[in-house]
Amino acid sequence: MRNAPIKFACLCLVFAVISINSYFIIKIKAFPYEVFFVVSEVMLCCIFILLLVAMISKNYHSMQYERLFNEHPIPMWIYEKTSLRFLSVNEAAVQKYGYNKSEFRQLTLKDIREPEEVLNFMENVTERCNGAQYRGIWKHRKKNGDNFFVEIYSHPTIYYGKEARFIMAKDIDQQVRSAKEAHELGVRYELLTQATNDAIYDKNLITNTLTWNHGLLNLFHHNEADAGTDLVQWWQNNLHPADSKRILTSLDECILSGNRYWSEEYRFLCADGCYKYVIDRAFIVYENACPLRMIGMIQDIDKHVKQAQRLEEQNQTLREIAWINSHEIRRPVVSILSIAGLFDKSNQDIHLNSRLMEWLHESTKQLDAVIHKIEYKAKDIK
Known part of the structure; x- marks a missing residue:
C-alpha cells in the first residue's frame, strides 16, 4: 500500500484525540478545559499536516509517473477496454501518429488501423486482451494515411476507476520490411534454383566453406x-x-585486385568420369576492402563448346579441300590437258602416241587419287 505508514500514524492520532476527548468528558473537573482544548488543537494540526504531506507526496509521485509517461520516446497510450477509446496518450504518440491529444480522445483503436484489418483486430482483442499481458506485431495507420509496423506491449490497468489497458507501441517498420524483403529474396532465390539446372553456390571467403544448391546433382x-x-x-x-x-x-x-566480377570457362569432372565444359560466373562481396562472400553460378556449355569444336574441325576440313582443289588437283589436270595437245592426230608416229597414252594414264590415276582424297575429307563434314 502506498503511504501506508503515514495513513497508519494519522489513524493513531485520530484515535488518540477521540480517547482524550472521552477521558476529559468523564474527568472534566480533574483537568483544565483550556489545556484539553490546546492538546486537541495540536493533535488535529498534526493530523492535518500529516494528511497534507501524504497528499503532496502522492501527487509528487503521480506527477513523476505522468512526466515519465509523457516524455517517454516510445509512443504509449491508455485505452478503455470496453469502448476501445483513447483515454491518455504521450507526446511520442502525438508525434508519431499525427493526431493531437484532443483528436486522440475522439478516436478508438479501430481508427489507427486499415479497415480490412479491423475484423482481425477485434478477434484478437476478444481472444487475447482478457486481462493478461500481450505482445504482438501489428500494422498501424497515421493520420496522413501512411502505414507502418509496430510491436505492441500491453498489460491491464485501472485508470480513474475505468478498466483499461496500457499500451507501448515500438516502431519496427524498418525491421519488418527488411525481413519481408529478405524473405522475398529468399523465395525468389529458391524459385530460381528450382527453375534452372545450373549449379548455384555460395562461398564464404572468411571460413573458406562452400554450399551448393541442387544443381550440383543435376549438372554433374x-x-x-x-x-x-x-x-x-x-x-x-x-x-x-x-x-x-x-x-x-x-x-x-581477381580477389587480390578487388574485382567484384569473375568469369572463366573450364572443364569439370562428372560422376561418370567424363569432363564437361562449363562457364563459371561469380559476384564477390567485399566489406572494407576485405572479401567476404562469393556467390556464383556454373552453367553447362559442353554442347556449345563441342559444337564449336566440330564447326572448327569442319572449317579445317573445308580449308584442306580448298587447298587440294587449288594445288593437288591442278597438277594432273594440267598434265592431261598438255598431253592431249601432243597427240599425232594423223597417227603417223605410233610410238609417240603410245608414249603419250602412258603419260595420260598416269596423270588420270593421279587425278583419281586426288578425287578420292577429297571424298575422304568430305566424310568428316557432318
Whole structure:
C-alpha cells in the first residue's frame, strides 16, 4: 500500500484525540478545559499536516509517473477496454501518429488501423486482451494515411476507476520490411534454383566453406556424399588438370585486385568420369576492402563448346579441300590437258602416241587419287 505508514500514524492520532476527548468528558473537573482544548488543537494540526504531506507526496509521485509517461520516446497510450477509446496518450504518440491529444480522445483503436484489418483486430482483442499481458506485431495507420509496423506491449490497468489497458507501441517498420524483403529474396532465390539446372553456390571467403544448391546433382550427377564435407577442396580436385592452375590463379588475382566480377570457362569432372565444359560466373562481396562472400553460378556449355569444336574441325576440313582443289588437283589436270595437245592426230608416229597414252594414264590415276582424297575429307563434314 502506498503511504501506508503515514495513513497508519494519522489513524493513531485520530484515535488518540477521540480517547482524550472521552477521558476529559468523564474527568472534566480533574483537568483544565483550556489545556484539553490546546492538546486537541495540536493533535488535529498534526493530523492535518500529516494528511497534507501524504497528499503532496502522492501527487509528487503521480506527477513523476505522468512526466515519465509523457516524455517517454516510445509512443504509449491508455485505452478503455470496453469502448476501445483513447483515454491518455504521450507526446511520442502525438508525434508519431499525427493526431493531437484532443483528436486522440475522439478516436478508438479501430481508427489507427486499415479497415480490412479491423475484423482481425477485434478477434484478437476478444481472444487475447482478457486481462493478461500481450505482445504482438501489428500494422498501424497515421493520420496522413501512411502505414507502418509496430510491436505492441500491453498489460491491464485501472485508470480513474475505468478498466483499461496500457499500451507501448515500438516502431519496427524498418525491421519488418527488411525481413519481408529478405524473405522475398529468399523465395525468389529458391524459385530460381528450382527453375534452372545450373549449379548455384555460395562461398564464404572468411571460413573458406562452400554450399551448393541442387544443381550440383543435376549438372554433374554428383551428390553430397560424393563431395564430402570440404566442398572447396572437392571442387579444386575435380577441375581438369590442364585447367586447374589457370583457374585458381585467375580467381586469386581477381580477389587480390578487388574485382567484384569473375568469369572463366573450364572443364569439370562428372560422376561418370567424363569432363564437361562449363562457364563459371561469380559476384564477390567485399566489406572494407576485405572479401567476404562469393556467390556464383556454373552453367553447362559442353554442347556449345563441342559444337564449336566440330564447326572448327569442319572449317579445317573445308580449308584442306580448298587447298587440294587449288594445288593437288591442278597438277594432273594440267598434265592431261598438255598431253592431249601432243597427240599425232594423223597417227603417223605410233610410238609417240603410245608414249603419250602412258603419260595420260598416269596423270588420270593421279587425278583419281586426288578425287578420292577429297571424298575422304568430305566424310568428316557432318
